[in-house]
Amino acid sequence: MKILIVEDDEDKRRQVSEFLKELAPDAVLQEARSMQSGLSAILKGGQDLLILDMTMPTFDITAEEDGGRPQAYAGRELLRHMKRRGIRTPAIVLTQFDRFGEGLDLLTLEQLDTALRAAHAGHYLGAVFYSVTDESWKAHLEKLIRSQVPAEG
Template identity: 30%
Template sequence: MADILLVEDDDYKLNDIQKVIDLRCRRSVERAASVTAALRAVSLRDYELVVLDMSLPTFDISGPGGGGSPQGQGGIEVLRLAGRLRNKSRFVIVTQYPDIEINGYDISLSDSGAILSEKFGLNIVDCILYEFDKPDWQIPFIDIVQRIGLK
């Protein structure tokens, strides 16, 4: 069984995150590339860490036009179900957007984690801005991996 669930549909971003995980810890990683796959995964078990993107397709992409409708807040659906199921995983949100829409308001990433933790009763460790052309996102991500003791 995997220790880390990596919920990401973008292969480039996925590979960047996977490289950091591989360099910093020896944990098995399971991938979910859609809202449906992520919902299934968090409903089955808790993970040591769930790395969650906010914008996800409805279904796994299986060819041209596959994946269904993109959901800009697909990650919120994953958090909602995890909260309802009292999932004990630690979550880190890694997104390319500087804010997250919560209850109709755009909330900065620096405030989103605490608000979403309270809203869904989850352990959301942090929200990190990913920029493909800047490695700055790696610093807080590595800090989280070390802080929670993933080796």
């Protein structure tokens, strides 16, 4: 199984990677750190599962690049790009925020999850709330992954 993790936060990406290595030791993990590098990796294809952050910079942050404008709905944009191109790789949103956007554009994680399920039925598996202090995200993520991966044996 090849899993792409699109996540800009170094600590969160490391925690998620370590958990996935425990859960699926034979999995090949690929990482992207922004909306654009995530889109590039998705378009190259070959992944069996996508773990998408929701809020991230437009571009990878480097010594020369500040990442561009932060994207409150970057994960949703990646799912939209996938839909337009007919890419149906199973995807899970893993976020440490419970609210996104501002003003009229504000959505709770629950509202966003409902909207994504409607817009991307069949390949959007669900949203997981990530917390540094509460590891319940691991059980939720595992449940969503196992809902998509056939049991071995």
